[in-house]
Structure formats: structure tokens, C-alpha cells
Amino acid sequence: MGYHLITGATGLLGRYLIRDLSMAGVPLAVLVRPTRRMTADQRIDMIMGFWDDQLGRELPRPVVLEGNINEENLGLSEEDLKWATENVDYMIHSAASLSFYSTSHESEPWRSNVGGAKKVLEFCKTAEIKKFAHVSTAYVCGLRTGRIMESDVDVGQESGNDYERSKLEAELMVRGSDQFESLTVFRPAIIIGDSKTGFTNTFHGFYAALQLGHTLMQMQSRDETGLLYASSRFTLNGDESKNLIPVDWVSAVMSYIITHPKHHGKTYHLTPLHPVQSRLVHDVLSTACKFYGSRFAGAGVELTDPNEGERLFYDHIRVYNSYWRDDPVFDSSNTQEAAPHLPCPHVDRDLLLHLSQVAIDMNFSWNDRTPHRFGVK
Numbered sequence: 149m150g151y152h153l154i155t156g157a158t159g160l161l162g163r164y165l166i167r168d169l170s171m172a173g174v175p176l177a178v179l180v181r182p183t184r185r186m187t188a189d190q191r192i193d194m195i196m197g198f199w200d201d202q203l204g205r206e207l208p209r210p211v212v213l214e215g216n217i218n219e220e221n222l223g224l225s226e227e228d229l230k231w232a233t234e235n236v237d238y239m240i241h242s243a244a245s246l247s248f249y250s251t252s253h254e255s256e257p258w259r260s261n262v263g264g265a266k267k268v269l270e271f272c273k274t275a276e277i278k279k280f281a282h283v284s285t286a287y288v289c290g291l292r293t294g295r296i297m298e299s300d301v302d303v304g305q306e307s308g309n310d311y312e313r314s315k316l317e318a319e320l321m322v323r324g325s326d327q328f329e330s331l332t333v334f335r336p337a338i339i340i341g342d343s344k345t346g347f348t349n350t351f352h353g354f355y356a357a358l359q360l361g362h363t364l365m366q367m368q369s370r371d372e373t374g375l376l377y378a379s380s381r382f383t384l385n386g387d388e389s390k391n392l393i394p395v396d397w398v399s400a401v402m403s404y405i406i407t408h409p410k411h412h413g414k415t416y417h418l419t420p421l422h423p424v425q426s427r428l429v430h431d432v433l434s435t436a437c438k439f440y441g442s443r444f445a446g447a448g449v450e451l452t453d454p455n456e457g458e459r460l461f462y463d464h465i466r467v468y469n470s471y472w473r474d475d476p477v478f479d480s481s482n483t484q485e486a487a488p489h490l491p492c493p494h495v496d497r498d499l500l501l502h503l504s505q506v507a508i509d510m511n512f513s514w515n516d517r518t519p520h521r522f523g524v525k
């Protein structure tokens with residue numbers, strides 16, 4: 149088997165892919181950019197040390213290629229480019245910018261999501277890599293409603309933000325390229341932490357609302373029960389569905405499909421069979437942040453007289469506006485057919501409370517450099 153090269157290996161999903169594909173015996177290489185304080189090698193060392201701690205055994209190390217998806221030949225040295233050309237036969241492109249809005253087409257998320265994807269395609273041509281897995285998002289469907297099929301791509305939909313539009317453009321570009329023998333597209337919904345340990349190293353989406361709620365509640369004084377009365381209104385009706393999926397499940401399904409060539413060449417919605425309802429998310433937020441008294445004001449209701457707490461909440465959560473609504477229904481027939489033995493863990497109250505508590509205990513931050521040992525006694 150040739151090497152599989154992963155972009156985005158230091159991200160939330162990427163680090164789980166390294167773990168799962170390594171455990172499946174896949175020879176791996178990773179494209180990683182250095183930070184101001186760490187080389188690409190050091191960054192991967194930290195991540196692998198984390199997995200060794202978690203698993204209680206040493207995983208094989210991936211070959212680390214220092215680079216950047218926004219540069220020609222991904223910024224690889226001549227030697228690394230030669231190595232990749234000789235050894236890599238499968239590209240897993242997971243790197244992306246998760247910035248939702250941009251100031252121009254030259255800035256994020258366009259630069260990495262569209263410009264970077266173009267450079268990755270060019271690199272694959274140069275290095276003669278013929279198998280490609282592209283990590284897109286279920287939300288390339290934008291603001292569509294109803295049932296979204298895995299075969300649907302551009303049906304003239306309106307996007308909810310620049311991120312969704314950039315991911316759609318990237319997916320269209322990858323699909324439009326005829327250079328691959330096999331192209332597999334993965335479209336995850338909203339990724340949350342590990343269903344078993346609660347770990348996450350990023351705090352978007354569900355966590356952003358949790359962090360905001362937690363911070364606002366820390367600023368208030370509580371009654372004798374330790375709870376806080378919050379007369380806030382949620383501009384939803386409680387029935388909206390949200391598609392939350394644990395990162396360990398996303399990685400498990402992707403790794404299974406990647407290691408089973410008969411499943412290559414399709415598009416997979418990585419979405420749960422049972423989305424959560426906004427009523428449950430509200431219940432979890434109020435329990436985790438220890439407040440009561442807030443209520444649903446109705447979907448899309450404009451608060452003409454917001455109180456201080458509501459004003460702060462909606463000002464800060466504005467970036468997620470397009471997700472503050474009912475999700476469409478994602479058909480996931482291909483995923484269910486390919487991996488029926490890997491059902492998505494049920495995202496219920498207990499799991500969301502566990503994830504919330506872990507995030508609060510982590511103070512909504514994670515730094516691979518800090519020598520802390522997550523969950524290891």
C-alpha cells in the first residue's frame with residue numbers, strides 16, 4: 149500500500165484520522181505548517197504523544213512534510229516533493245479555514261478553501277496521485293430546506309455564509325477535475341467532541357453558544373441554589389433540528405471507507421440518523437451554565453426590546469446566524485450502505501452534558517504544546 153497524505157492533520161478531524169488510519173495499518177504522511185513556536189515535526193510529535201497516552205501504546209509515526217496548501221507544490225522542499233511523488237498514492241484533503249465571513253476574496257476562508265484546494269489538485273497532478281478523498285461539508289447545501297441527497301451539489305442554492313460558499317466552490321472544483329481514478333467526497337455535519345472522552349481541541353458551533361452562555365453566567369450573581377435566573381429569550385421555537393456528530397465517529401467512518409476501496413468514488417453525508425432538537429440544546433446549555441427562566445420566543449422573532457444579556461448573546465453569536473434555524477434533512481443512504489456496522493452514537497442529553505462539562509473544565513482552550521495529559525490519571 150502506498151502512503152496516504154493527509155492535509156489538516158493538526159485539526160480536530162485530522163488528528164483522529166491519523167490515529168484511526170495508523171491503527172488500521174495505513175502508511176501515513178502529513179502536510180503540516182509550522183507555527184511561530186513549533187516546527188511541523190514538533191506539532192505532530194505532540195499529537196502522537198497525546199494518542200500514545202490515550203491508547204497506552206505507541207502508534208507508528210507519520211512522515212511529516214512541512215508545507216502550506218496555499219503555496220506552489222504545497223511549499224514542499226525539493227526533497228519532500230520527490231519523496232511524495234515516489235511514495236504517496238492517496239490524498240486526503242481535510243485542511244480548511246473555518247472562518248465564516250471574509251473581507252475579500254483574497255482572504256480566508258477563500259484563500260485556503262478554494263485557493264488551497266486548487267494548489268492541492270495541482271500538486272496531485274505533479275506528484276501523480278490518482279486517488280483523492282475530499283472533506284467537504286453537509287452545509288454546501290446552504291440555506292436549502294427539505295431533503296438533501298448525497299448526489300446534490302450545485303442546484304443554485306443560496307449559501308449561509310462565505311465558508312459554505314467557499315466549500316461549495318472547492319467541492320465543485322474537485323469534482324470538475326478529471327485527474328483522479330477515484331474521488332470520494334465526505335460531507336460531515338456539525339462536528340462535536342469525542343463521544344467517549346469528550347475531547348475536542350476546537351470550540352466552534354455548539355461550543356461557541358456554550359462558551360458564551362457560560363461566560364455571561366459567570367458575570368452574574370447566583371441565588372442560594374447556585375442557579376441564576378436568566379430572563380432571556382431564544383429566537384427559535386424548540387423544534388429545530390441540528391445535526392451534531394462526534395468527531396470519533398466521523399473519523400471511524402472515513403477511515404473505514406478509505407481503507408475499503410470498493411466504497412471509493414462516492415459522496416457520503418456524515419450526518420446522524422437522529423438530529424438533536426434545539427429544545428435539547430437549550431436544556432443542556434441551561435443545565436451546564438446553571439441558569440433557568442429562559443424561554444423560546446419563536447423562530448425568526450426579532451427582539452425589539454433585548455435586555456442586556458440578550459444583546460450580548462446575540463451580538464456575539466451573530467457569526468452563527470445562518471445555523472440558528474432548522475437544518476434540512478440529510479439523506480445518508482451511501483454512508484448507511486457502506487458502514488452499517490458504524491452507526492452514529494446517539495447524541496443525547498447525557499452526551500451533550502458530558503461534552504459541555506469537559507469543555508468548561510478545559511476552559512474552552514487547548515494547546516498541544518502544554519504538557520497536560522487529557523483524561524490520563
Ligand SMILES: NC(=O)c1ccc[n+]([C@@H]2O[C@H](COP(=O)([O-])OP(=O)(O)OC[C@H]3O[C@@H](n4cnc5c(N)ncnc54)[C@H](OP(=O)(O)O)[C@@H]3O)[C@@H](O)[C@H]2O)c1
Nearest residue numbers: 156157158159160161216217242243244285336337338339
Ligand atoms: N468542524 C466542523 O464542524 C466541520 C463540519 C463539516 C465539515 N468540516 C470540514 O472538515 C475539515 C476539518 O475540519 P476541522 O474541524 O478538523 O477543522 P480545524 O480543527 O479548524 O482544522 C483545520 C486544519 O486545516 C489546516 N489548515 C488550514 N489552512 C491551512 C494551510 N494554509 N496550510 C496547511 N494547513 C492548513 C489547519 O492547520 P493549522 O493547525 O496549522 O492551523 C488544521 O490542521 C475541514 O475541511 C472542514 O471544512 C468541519
